Amino acid sequence: MSQKLFTGTGYLTKLMVRQNRLKLLLWLVGLIAVTLATAVAYPDIYPDEQSRAAFVLTMENPAMIAMLGVGYEDYATIGSLFAHEMLLFTTIAVAIMNILLVGRSTRADEEDGRVELIRSLPVGRLAYLNGAAIVAVVTNVLVAVLIGTGILLLDIDGMAVQGAYLYGATLGATGLVFAGFTALFAQLAETSRGSTMLSFGTLIAAYLVRASGDVSSEALSLVSPLGWTVRTEVFVENHWWPVYVMLAVAVVLGLVAFYLNAIRDLESGFIPERAGKRSASVFLQTTMGLAFRLQRTNLIAWAIGIFLLSASFGAILGDLEVYFSDNEFVQAFLAEGDNSMMEQFIVLLMAIMALISTVPVVMTVLKLKSEENKHLTENYYSRAVSRSRVLGSYVCLSMIASFVMQALVATGLWSVGVMVVDDALAFDTTFASALVYLPAMWILIGLAVFFIGIAPKAASFTWLYVIFGFVVIYLGDILEFPEWLNNLSAFHHTPQIPTEDMDFMRVLILVGIAIVLTVIGFVGYNRRDIQG
Amino acid sequence: MPILKATGLTKRFGKFTALDGVDLELNKGEVYGFIGPNGAGKSTTIRILLGMLKATAGEAHIFGKDVWKDAVELHKKIAYVPGDVNLWPNLTGGEVIDLFMKMRGAKNQGKKEALMERFKFDPTKKSRTYSKGNRQKVALIAAFASNADLYILDEPTSGLDPLMERIFQECVQEAKDAGKSVLLSSHILSEVERLCDRVGIIREGKIIERGTLDELRHLTRTNLTIQTKELITNLEEFTGIHNLEKEGHNLSFQVDTEEMDAIIRHISQFGIVKLESAPPTLEDLFMRHYQGEERVSSEMGGLR
Numbered sequence A: 001m002s003q004k005l006f007t008g009t010g011y012l013t014k015l016m017v018r019q020n021r022l023k024l025l026l027w028l029v030g031l032i033a034v035t036l037a038t039a040v041a042y043p044d045i046y047p048d049e050q051s052r053a054a055f056v057l058t059m060e061n062p063a064m065i066a067m068l069g070v071g072y073e074d075y076a077t078i079g080s081l082f083a084h085e086m087l088l089f090t091t092i093a094v095a096i097m098n099i100l101l102v103g104r105s106t107r108a109d110e111e112d113g114r115v116e117l118i119r120s121l122p123v124g125r126l127a128y129l130n131g132a133a134i135v136a137v138v139t140n141v142l143v144a145v146l147i148g149t150g151i152l153l154l155d156i157d158g159m160a161v162q163g164a165y166l167y168g169a170t171l172g173a174t175g176l177v178f179a180g181f182t183a184l185f186a187q188l189a190e191t192s193r194g195s196t197m198l199s200f201g202t203l204i205a206a207y208l209v210r211a212s213g214d215v216s217s218e219a220l221s222l223v224s225p226l227g228w229t230v231r232t233e234v235f236v237e238n239h240w241w242p243v244y245v246m247l248a249v250a251v252v253l254g255l256v257a258f259y260l261n262a263i264r265d266l267e268s269g270f271i272p273e274r275a276g277k278r279s280a281s282v283f284l285q286t287t288m289g290l291a292f293r294l295q296r297t298n299l300i301a302w303a304i305g306i307f308l309l310s311a312s313f314g315a316i317l318g319d320l321e322v323y324f325s326d327n328e329f330v331q332a333f334l335a336e337g338d339n340s341m342m343e344q345f346i347v348l349l350m351a352i353m354a355l356i357s358t359v360p361v362v363m364t365v366l367k368l369k370s371e372e373n374k375h376l377t378e379n380y381y382s383r384a385v386s387r388s389r390v391l392g393s394y395v396c397l398s399m400i401a402s403f404v405m406q407a408l409v410a411t412g413l414w415s416v417g418v419m420v421v422d423d424a425l426a427f428d429t430t431f432a433s434a435l436v437y438l439p440a441m442w443i444l445i446g447l448a449v450f451f452i453g454i455a456p457k458a459a460s461f462t463w464l465y466v467i468f469g470f471v472v473i474y475l476g477d478i479l480e481f482p483e484w485l486n487n488l489s490a491f492h493h494t495p496q497i498p499t500e501d502m503d504f505m506r507v508l509i510l511v512g513i514a515i516v517l518t519v520i521g522f523v524g525y526n527r528r529d530i531q532g
Numbered sequence B: 001m002p003i004l005k006a007t008g009l010t011k012r013f014g015k016f017t018a019l020d021g022v023d024l025e026l027n028k029g030e031v032y033g034f035i036g037p038n039g040a041g042k043s044t045t046i047r048i049l050l051g052m053l054k055a056t057a058g059e060a061h062i063f064g065k066d067v068w069k070d071a072v073e074l075h076k077k078i079a080y081v082p083g084d085v086n087l088w089p090n091l092t093g094g095e096v097i098d099l100f101m102k103m104r105g106a107k108n109q110g111k112k113e114a115l116m117e118r119f120k121f122d123p124t125k126k127s128r129t130y131s132k133g134n135r136q137k138v139a140l141i142a143a144f145a146s147n148a149d150l151y152i153l154d155e156p157t158s159g160l161d162p163l164m165e166r167i168f169q170e171c172v173q174e175a176k177d178a179g180k181s182v183l184l185s186s187h188i189l190s191e192v193e194r195l196c197d198r199v200g201i202i203r204e205g206k207i208i209e210r211g212t213l214d215e216l217r218h219l220t221r222t223n224l225t226i227q228t229k230e231l232i233t234n235l236e237e238f239t240g241i242h243n244l245e246k247e248g249h250n251l252s253f254q255v256d257t258e259e260m261d262a263i264i265r266h267i268s269q270f271g272i273v274k275l276e277s278a279p280p281t282l283e284d285l286f287m288r289h290y291q292g293e294e295r296v297s298s299e300m301g302g303l304r
Helices: A009-045 A049-059 A062-068 A078-111 A114-119 A127-154 A161-188 A192-215 A225-232 A241-263 A287-326 A328-336 A341-373 A387-420 A427-435 A438-454 A461-475 A483-487 A504-527 B042-049 B071-075 B093-104 B109-118 B132-144 B162-177 B189-195 B213-218 B257-268 B282-303
Strands: B002-013 B016-027 B031-035 B057-062 B078-081 B150-154 B181-185 B198-203 B206-212 B221-228 B241-247 B250-256 B272-278
Touching (some): A049 A078, A062 A287, A078 A161, A192 A225, A287 A387, A341 A387, A387 A427, A387 A504, A438 A504, B002 B181, B031 B189, B042 B057, B071 B078, B181 B189, B206 B213
Parallel strands (some): B078 B150
Antiparallel strands (some): B002 B057, B198 B206, B221 B272
16 A cells, blocks of 8 residues: 555656756755855955954844854854854755755646646656655755765865764755655645745744844744754754754654645645635726736845845944954054045945845836736736836836835844944935935836837846946956946946935936936837737 | 728738738628638737737728727727736736726726626636636636727637637627627637628738628538439539549539539439538638648649
8 A cells, every 4th residue: 555655756756856957956056166165265254363353243243143043152163153154044045945846846746737647647646745755855965965075175174074064964954844844835735836935934934933042042942943953063062963853853744744645635735725805906906006016025025135134234333343443453544544444334335235126126127028928918908008107117116116125225224233333323324325326226227128128038138237236346346347347337336425425417417327218118118019 | 881990911020921911891890700720810910900019011990090009099999808818827816807907997897797607707716726718717707897899809718618608609799789899810610600790711911711601601612412313423524523422322522602503403313312401611611721721732842
C-alpha cells in the first residue's frame, strides 16, 4: 500500500529537476557567490581593532539587534563579524528560495492542472509531493555543503572547519523548515497565491517575533525558527543544537503535509477560499483606482521595505557620531571641511535611497506595458476609455508613488535618527534632501513613458538607465568616471542638500526634461497600434 | 443606410499584409456573419474597427464617425466581446463586470443581475480560477447588460457549453429584435446560419464572398440522394456533378445549382423511387472555398 503511494517518484523527481534546473542553478550560484565574495572582503573591511570597535558599538544598538539578531560577546575573529552581519539575511534568501521552489512544484502545478495530468498516469498519490520534497532536500544539502566547503577553502582567519560547515548547515536546515511550511500550506490553501502568501507571512512573522524577542526576551525568540538560526553562535561557540531542532521540525512539517496530501481531494484545500466581492467599489471603478489595485501589494511591500531601510540607517546615525567624535584623526580631518561627517553621510544615503525608491516608481509605469503584453489593455480600449486617460492614470500613480516613497525615506530616517542623535536632525532639511530628488525620478517616469509611446519593445531599457544611476553613485569615483559620463545620470544633477544649497534653475531644467519626455511618450502612445 | 461602412481597409505589419482592401457594410438592425479560417484577418479587421490598430490604407466609419479618431466617443455605443477574454487575475468576476460596464459609461444593475442568473455565473470568485468559458461569460454579461447599439462579437462562444451557447444565441436574437446591429465573427457555422442575415467570407485578408445566405447558396451545390428503378446511365456526360457515390440503384452526389435542371430531367427517365435534397450548409460553402484554396496550391506545387 505505502509503496503504491510513492510509485513514479523517481521520474517525477527528474521531471521537477528538469523544470527547475535553471532557477535552481541561478539561486545556488547567486547564494554561493554573494556569500563567498562578502567573506573574502571582510578582512579588508575590518582590518584593525579600531574598525572592529566601531562595528561592536554599532551592533549594540537595539535597532541593529532587531535587524540582525543578538550579537556575540566578543568579536575577536573575522568569522564572528561576518556571521553576525550575513547569516540571518542569507538564511532569509534561502528561505525565499525554498518557498518559491516548493510552492511552484506543489500547489502551483496543481492549480495549473499539471498534477491532474500526472495523477491520471500510473503514479502514486504522494509521488508528486515526494518528488518536490526530494528536490528540496537535495537543494538544501547542496547549499549547506557547497557554502561550507567554499568558506573553508577561502582559508580566512577565524573560519575553521566546524564553523564553516555549521554556517552552511544552518542555512540548509532553516531552508528545509520553510520548505516544510510551504509544503504544509500547499495542502491547506486552495490557491497557489494563498499558499505563497501564508508561507511568506510565516517568514515575516518569524522575523518579527525574533526581532522583538532579541530585543526584549530570549524565550520569545526561541519560538521563531529564525531565532534558532542566530543562536548557533557560528565560528565562536559553534552550537549544533539549532540545526538538529530545525531538521526535526522540518521532518514533522513534511510528514503532516504528506498525511494531508494523502487524505485530501485533488485541487481542494483545507482552508476554503473565501468568496470575493460581488461588485466593484467606487474607487476601483476609476481608471486610477484599478491601476492602483493591480499593484497594491507590490507598492505596499516596497513602501514598508523602504521605510524600514531608512529607519535602520537612522538608527546607525547615532553610532556614526560617537565613532567620529572618539576618533581624533577623523575630527582633525573634518575640521578642515565645512560640513559635518553626518551631513555628508546623509547626502550619500539620500542619493542611494532615491535610486532605490525609483525602482517601484518605474515599475508602476512599466506595468502598463506588461498589461499590454498580457492583452489586458484591450479591455480599456474596446470601451469608452481613451489612451491618454489610461497612460495618464499610470503616470499620476507613479508620481504619487515617487512622493510617498521619498516622504517615507525622510520620515524613516528622521523619526529614528532624531532619537539617537544628540543635536536633533532638522525635519525640514531631511525632507528637503529627500524630496529634491523627485524631478530626477520624474525623468525616469518620463523615459518609461517615452519608450511606452515610441518604442514599446525597448521599454525595459529604462532599467538600464536606473542601473546606470546606481553605477555613477557607487562606482563613479572609484572608477574615475569622466565628468561628462557622470553628467548623463539625471540623479547626478540633483542639488545635494544639506551640503549644497538648493538650485532652482537646475531642478527646473530636470522637470522640463521630464515633461518633454512624457509629452513625446503621450503623443506616440496615442498614435501607435495597441499590440496586445 | 449602413451604420458601419469600411472601404478598402488595408493593414500591413512590416512586409506582411494582413488585410488587403477589405470592404464591409452593416445595416441597422442586421446581424452580419464574418467568417473565415484562422489567420484570415477577422480579428485584425475588428481591431481596426475598434480603433486599436490604425489602418495602413482605407477608412472605416461607424455611426458616421471615424473609427480611429473618434474611438472613445464611438465605444460608448459599442459592446465588444473578444474570443479570448483576458482578465486581471486578482479581481473577482463581479468586480470585472462592474469595471467593464463603468468603462463604457451607462450601467444597468438589474440587467446585469438577470444575465448573471441566466448564464449561471458566480461573480464572487477570483478571475484566476475561472475556466475559459467563465471568462467568456464575464465579457458576454458585461456586453449584453449594456445598452449598446452595435455589438462586435469575435468568436464569442469559444469555450461555452451548448446550453450557454443557446443562451448566447437568445441574447443576440433579443438584441436584434430591439433593433440593435451585430457583427458576429464565428467559427461555428451553424450558429452563423441560425443568427445571421448576411455573411462575408474573408480569406488571406480579402473578402472573397458576401451576401445573404440565400444568395450564397445559389453559388453553391445542392446535396442529392437518389434511388431509381433502373440503373442510371450516361451520368458522366454531365458537368456540374461532384463527389458522386454509386451503390447499385442508390447514388448520392452534389450538383451545381445551374446544372440542376438538366440533371433532374435526365434522372427522371429512370424512374425515381426516392429523392432527398438538402440545401448546402454554410459548411459546404466554406469548405468549397477552403478546398479551392488547397487545389490551387497543389496545382502550383505541380507546376514547380
